[in-house]
Amino acid sequence: AVRALSTNTDAAHPIKRVVVYGSGLMGSGIVQVAATYNYQVTMVDLNPAMLDKGTGYIRSSLKRVARKKFAEDEAQQKHFIEDILSRVQTSTDPLAAVEQADLVVEAIVENVATKRNLFSSLDGVAPPHTIFTSNTSSLPIGQLAEVTARPTKFAGLHFFNPVPQMKLVEVVKTNDTAPEVIETLVDFCKSLKKAPVQCKDTPGFIVNRLLVPYMTEAIRLVERGVASPEDVDTAMKLGAGYPMGPFELVDYIGLDTTKFILDGWYKSGEGLAGDKLVAPSEKLNKLVESGRLGRKSGEGFYKY
Ligand code: NAI
16 A cells, blocks of 8 residues: 555656766667667766766767668768767756656666765655666665665666666566556667566576576586587587687676676575575686676687
């Protein structure tokens, strides 16, 4: 009953203004997609230099889209880009930005204290109807929701990199998230031409929960001398129909990121702590230690 009373979303408050915190890799992508599908978006970051970087990412991504859409027509390309950017505002004032928000999407640094600070300060200022979401990959949504007085209006909204290209969004519900809030978020994702899936608030949600042990198992297989990374990748691409092999994937995601998630789960992941499935891999640890982090460092399992 409390849940029903404290929730007034969709019909009463359709999502019009979206405020995205963090203008990095993920935040800028989310801003781009929301503005493309006609939402008014405010992008918030710590300082103007970060915001400029975010706007720069969006511009260059939109340029690629525009070139494909309007091959030779430069005027049309320009109009397409400027129209989308006209719906994007930027701000370094997190509290002022949230006053107009129907939906908050948090995509700041992956640090639980920093995220909790942000959400607790926003909660005091945001309108009662505002839905709060986090794009976190590895933190429990419940640990963020608990610092606010709106647990029914708090959920995970987990996009994938690169946001403009990747269709999937995991909509993550805690035990407190109201069903109508999930419905609103699912509709929001569909309005962005994304494919939403629903999932409980558990480590790794769906995709990473399956991918991280899979990639680690591939590394263990190579550690045991069963096969080479090249042959494992070929095997999974041609034998299982995967678009990338596990070593191409771990190089793309980053060996450090993969290790960070794995170690966190082994230490304290709900239902995973101490499980062999997520035990540390010596090979992975050594590679990370030596600075071979994957594509971003120029070398992981492969050279780039
Ligand atoms: P990033 O490092 O590219 O961007 C983070 C941005 O947040 C930076 O511009 C930083 O200045 C800003 N920031 C930090 N503290 C802030 C604050 N208090 N207020 C406003 N802005 C602040 O990080 P990235 O990769 O975009 O990740 C962001 C979130 O998205 C993390 O929670 C991560 O787990 C999640 N995520 C990342 C994916 C990836 O492939 N990189 C995939 C899916 C989710």
